[in-house]
Amino acid sequence: MPLYLNEDQTALQDTIRDFVADAAPVSHMRALRDADDPAGFSRDLWKQFAEMGFTGLMIGEDHGGLGLGHVEAGIVMEEIGRNLSPSPFLTTSVVTVAALEGSSLADRWFPGIVAGEIVAALAIDERAKHGGAIGLKAERSGNGFRLSGAKRFVVHGHVADLLIVAARTGGADDEQDGVTLFAVERKAAGLSASAERLADSGIAARMTFDGVEVDADAVIGEIDGGREGLDRLLRAGRAGASAEMLGVGGGAMDRTVNYLKERKQFGQLIGSFQALQHRAAHLYAEMEVARAAVLKAQQLLDAGSDKADAAVSVAKAMTSLATTLSVQEGVQMHGGIGMTDEYDIGFFMKRARVLTELFGDANFHADRLAVAAGY
Numbered sequence: 256m257p258l259y260l261n262e263d264q265t266a267l268q269d270t271i272r273d274f275v276a277d278a279a280p281v282s283h284m285r286a287l288r289d290a291d292d293p294a295g296f297s298r299d300l301w302k303q304f305a306e307m308g309f310t311g312l313m314i315g316e317d318h319g320g321l322g323l324g325h326v327e328a329g330i331v332m333e334e335i336g337r338n339l340s341p342s343p344f345l346t347t348s349v350v351t352v353a354a355l356e357g358s359s360l361a362d363r364w365f366p367g368i369v370a371g372e373i374v375a376a377l378a379i380d381e382r383a384k385h386g387g388a389i390g391l392k393a394e395r396s397g398n399g400f401r402l403s404g405a406k407r408f409v410v411h412g413h414v415a416d417l418l419i420v421a422a423r424t425g426g427a428d429d430e431q432d433g434v435t436l437f438a439v440e441r442k443a444a445g446l447s448a449s450a451e452r453l454a455d456s457g458i459a460a461r462m463t464f465d466g467v468e469v470d471a472d473a474v475i476g477e478i479d480g481g482r483e484g485l486d487r488l489l490r491a492g493r494a495g496a497s498a499e500m501l502g503v504g505g506g507a508m509d510r511t512v513n514y515l516k517e518r519k520q521f522g523q524l525i526g527s528f529q530a531l532q533h534r535a536a537h538l539y540a541e542m543e544v545a546r547a548a549v550l551k552a553q554q555l556l557d558a559g560s561d562k563a564d565a566a567v568s569v570a571k572a573m574t575s576l577a578t579t580l581s582v583q584e585g586v587q588m589h590g591g592i593g594m595t596d597e598y599d600i601g602f603f604m605k606r607a608r609v610l611t612e613l614f615g616d617a618n619f620h621a622d623r624l625a626v627a628a629g630y
Contacts, residue, residue, distance in 0.1 A: 279340035288456040295458035296341035305371025318365040324557035329498035336502025351375035353491035376415035378406040393422035399470035412460035413450040436475035504578035507603040545577035568620040575617040
């Protein structure tokens with residue numbers, strides 16, 4: 256598979272680039288932050304995404320979507336990252352769609368996602384650093400289950416209409432088996448959220464499940480057999496987050512290069528200093544390597560390859576490292592003023608920090624690859 260976009264994908268890239276740059280530039284994020292917006296994103300903008308057809312990009316045509324794949328979703332995610340646009344696209348149109356695809360719940364939730372009426376969140380993490388233990392209990396109750404426990408780092412969890420929840424129906428917390436996925440409505444009795452501002456001014460929630468009752472129809476896939484579905488949605492989320500980080504790193508790099516062409520010291524443009532030229536060239540090379548890794552992972556996911564899992568971990572690790580380099584170099588080359596509101600570059604650093612942690616950082620995925628290789 257060639258590591259470049261085809262004609263249709265390039266056309267999509269041009270469309271989404273213009274749309275996001277116009278409807279949700281960095282100033283949009285600044286406005287939400289300054290207003291202390293309680294949702295952390297704009298529902299009106301989400302409806303605009305729906306009108307453009309983006310909310311159903313990965314949903315099949317039989318449910319009113321476009322029936323496209325991870326490569327196309329990554330194109331959208333990259334432009335969201337480039338503009339620091341607060342959006343539930345990753346959690347809703349990528350991760351939740353991957354979780355519900357092929358299940359009986361697709362008929363119930365996909366039309367609302369396509370219409371931009373549904374926002375979904377992923378309730379998976381219970382430990383720091385994307386620790387894999389799942390201890391939230393799902394006990395049999397009548398013809399359904401009672402959920403008890405807590406989740407953390409649930410992006411958009413405080414305002415989501417739907418939660419994809421990983422719960423323990425058998426075995427110990429650290430065991431692979433005994434996991435079941437549930438689709439839980441946010442308004443369910445006994446479900447509460449404590450919203451917390453993140454470093455990038457986005458909002459995630461700590462979710463508490465105090466005997467939340469769900470019926471058997473809320474089960475996604477098989478009881479005790481949710482690990483396969485969980486792995487599938489995590490691959491989708493990691494690939495999407497990697498694509499967004501490409502946009503964050505690329506946006507930071509573009510602003511830095513432009514600053515090098517404008518800022519003068521000692522009567523000269525600082526872009527003429529060879530040391531800064533070397534650093535900019537190194538950054539460009541690292542971002543291009545990360546870009547290739549992300550596109551390869553997306554292509555393998557779309558092809559259903561058994562190599563996709565490892566490729567996604569490579570992509571997440573590479574983009575975490577490359578984007579961190581991009582935002583750090585950006586602030587360094589801007590100088591101390593780079594961390595002030597006068598320039599946007601500091602916001603890119605904050606967003607990169609959150610995305611690096613989402614779905615596992617570079618160390619998490621390096622370790623995961625090492626273990627898979629037998630080390």
